[in-house]
Amino acid sequence: xxxxxFLLLATSMAxxxxxxxxxxxxxxxxxxxxxxxxxxxxSTWLKKTKGADPQNVFTLKDGVLxxxxxxxxxxxxxxxYKDYHFKIEYRWGRxxxxxxNVRNSGVLLHGTGPDGSQNxxxxxxxxxxxxxxxEGDLILIKGKKVDGExxxxxxxxxxxxxEDGKTRWQADGKKTMYSGKQFWxxxxxxxxxxxxxxxxxxxxxxxxxxxxxxxxVCKGSKITIKINGVTVNECFDANPAEGQILLQxxxxxxxxxxMEIRPLGIAPSDGASK
Numbered sequence: 001x002x003x004x005x006f007l008l009l010a011t012s013m014a015x016x017x018x019x020x021x022x023x024x025x026x027x028x029x030x031x032x033x034x035x036x037x038x039x040x041x042x043s044t045w046l047k048k049t050k051g052a053d054p055q056n057v058f059t060l061k062d063g064v065l066x067x068x069x070x071x072x073x074x075x076x077x078x079x080x081y082k083d084y085h086f087k088i089e090y091r092w093g094r095x096x097x098x099x100x101n102v103r104n105s106g107v108l109l110h111g112t113g114p115d116g117s118q119n120x121x122x123x124x125x126x127x128x129x130x131x132x133x134x135e136g137d138l139i140l141i142k143g144k145k146v147d148g149e150x151x152x153x154x155x156x157x158x159x160x161x162x163e164d165g166k167t168r169w170q171a172d173g174k175k176t177m178y179s180g181k182q183f184w185x186x187x188x189x190x191x192x193x194x195x196x197x198x199x200x201x202x203x204x205x206x207x208x209x210x211x212x213x214x215x216x217v218c219k220g221s222k223i224t225i226k227i228n229g230v231t232v233n234e235c236f237d238a239n240p241a242e243g244q245i246l247l248q249x250x251x252x253x254x255x256x257x258x259m260e261i262r263p264l265g266i267a268p269s270d271g272a273s274k
Contacts, residue, residue: 004056007146024080024242033077034063045115045123046073046249057249058194065256067105067249069096072121072247076111077261085258087268090130090164092208093253095196102132102194103252108141109216109223111244113145113151117143124151125246126238128216128225129182130254133192136185136214136225136232140178155223155235157183164190169233178235185225185232204230211257219264 008185033041044053048071057068058075067075092103102106108125118122124143128136142153159167160177167176168184176183189200204227206212215226221241225233247256260268 014220027081027263034259042075046071047121067254069253076244080231080243089211089213089258090256091211104131104250105254106130106248108246110240111246112240136227137207138183154239156237170238204228
């Protein structure tokens with residue numbers, strides 16, 4: 001288990017991304033942020049301490065990032081991206097003995113606007129959910145623009161209605177506009193009870209304690225989600241369609257490794273999943 005010997009993440013005020021194309025990069029080579037010895041390529045935002053991280057919620061050692069359970073917030077790339085193939089692997093850490101609900105985290109794509117503009121924690125973005133049993137669900141997080149006005153975010157997906165009345169992605173399903181609820185991944189178990197360390201009957205995420213690979217292919221306004229190589233969800237007409245990439249700390253310790261931001265058309269490396 002990782003201890004306080006982690007390298008200290010320097011605390012600095014997060015730099016908000018204003019959503020303009022001039023601030024956005026389309027990768028032309030593979031970017032591996034965790035190959036660095038520090039987290040200077042990232043900014044932090046936490047509910048309690050804003051841009052500072054006095055509790056070392058985010059720490060990097062030997063290419064593995066710890067997102068702790070001490071506070072809620074995110075680690076954000078300082079650069080914004082569009083048209084890229086993102087890959088990362090994650091596994092869960094320690095269990096909070098008082099926790100009754102599933103472990104929760106996520107990858108937030110196309111982060112746009114001021115930090116903490118949604119409920120003081122999140123910013124406008126499109127979440128690839130990593131909560132147990134929900135891996136690959138898509139959620140639109142609506143924050144604000146730099147001028148304080150509400151950001152008019154939107155996504156659509158092709159869906160079918162399950163026996164529980166909830167939408168799930170299906171490639172030949174009916175076009176559905178986001179209405180404030182999650183776009184569940186294709187085989188999200190009906191009536192799944194989100195209890196700690198439970199799994200859906202068709203989950204493709206790895207068993208507890210093992211690494212799970214997540215891929216987010218962002219091409220124009222379309223996002224395709226893969227979990228352990230299986231396509232589980234898609235959305236299109238995404239707004240925003242570019243922005244920062246954020247890794248969530250949502251009250252559960254989680255570790256990330258092998259983060260890659262690649263040009264489209266270049267398959268990601270497999271890493272050393274165990």
